[in-house]
Amino acid sequence: GAVVSQHPSWVICKSGTSVKIECRSLDFQATTMFWYRQFPKQSLMLMATSNEGSKATYEQGVEKDKFLINHASLTLSTLTVTSAHPEDSSFYICSARETGLAGENYEQYFGPGTRLTVT
Amino acid sequence: AQTVTQSQPEMSVQEAETVTLSCTYDTSESDYYLFWYKQPPSRQMILVIRQEAYKQQNATENRFSVNFQKAAKSFSLKISDSQLGDAAMYFCAYRSAESYNTDKLIFGTGTRLQVFP
Numbered sequence: 501g502a503v504v505s506q507h508p509s510w511v512i513c514k515s516g517t518s519v520k521i522e523c524r525s526l527d528f529q530a531t532t533m534f535w536y537r538q539f540p541k542q543s544l545m546l547m548a549t550s551n552e553g554s555k556a557t558y559e560q561g562v563e564k565d566k567f568l569i570n571h572a573s574l575t576l577s578t579l580t581v582t583s584a585h586p587e588d589s590s591f592y593i594c595s596a597r598e599t600g601l602a603g604e605n606y607e608q609y610f611g612p613g614t615r616l617t618v619t
Numbered sequence: 620a621q622t623v624t625q626s627q628p629e630m631s632v633q634e635a636e637t638v639t640l641s642c643t644y645d646t647s648e649s650d651y652y653l654f655w656y657k658q659p660p661s662r663q664m665i666l667v668i669r670q671e672a673y674k675q676q677n678a679t680e681n682r683f684s685v686n687f688q689k690a691a692k693s694f695s696l697k698i699s700d701s702q703l704g705d706a707a708m709y710f711c712a713y714r715s716a717e718s719y720n721t722d723k724l725i726f727g728t729g730t731r732l733q734v735f736p
Contacts, residue, residue, distance in 0.1 A: 532722060543710060543726045544664075591662060597722065608724060610664035 502528050504596050506611035513584055513618055520580045521614045523594030529574040530596035534608065535567075538591040550577040584618045591615050621646045623713050625727035632701045633735050639686075640696045640730045642711030650716040653687065653694045654724070659707040667709070670694065672716070698732075706734045 503526040513519045523533055531552050536544040548558045548569050556569035566588075568580040577596075581588055592615075595608040622645045632638035644653070655667040670678045670687050677685050682702075686695045698705055711727040
């Protein structure tokens with residue numbers, strides 16, 4: 501089956517620093533990847549849709565300058581949390597959509613998530 | 620805008636018994652997909668089952684089946700012969716099949732399922 505990895509699985513950083521999270525599709529190409537945020541005991545909230553070779557589409561209320569997304573290749577998307585603050589502490593999950601499948605009949609494959617703690 | 624509602628924050632079931640998780644949604648679209656995802660303590664999202672709105676037949680995957688009522692906008696998940704490994708958070712999700720907006724998954728708030736031996 502299709503596998504999506506995330507790195508790191510957890511990270512602790514100091515307030516004011518930036519942290520980068522990688523999302524990779526290991527055995528398939530992904531034109532589109534998605535970044536979600538999940539607070540404890542809550543649902544997944546879509547932050548942005550990442551398209552290879554173009555700018556990401558952010559959901560309403562998500563700060564573009566704070567959450568930088570780069571999708572430079574068909575197997576890698578990165579999320580950089582800039583000038584992180586304690587309120588950015590959360591669980592970040594990516595998913596990837598396989599390229600080439602026509603129409604709507606495709607799946608999103610999820611990564612295992614990254615736990616970010618900002619001290 | 621589409622919304623997904625899961626009214627049961629927590630459910631519990633005895634091992635080997637059957638449990639049903641509820642999900643309702645709101646949409647003005649006629650063509651869409653519905654999903655149930657499982658999130659165990661590892662936090663890895665796992666697709667349990669999917670349903671295409673244009674299909675009248677309810678989807679089934681081994682012990683998991685759905686009751687899809689399109690007119691009522693209801694999409695419940697039935698887990699038969701529950702196992703300890705079924706304990707997890709279960710999320711209902713909606714995805715549009717309209718050509719202009721096919722990618723986004725809209726999740727419900729989740730139901731935590733406990734399975735007792």
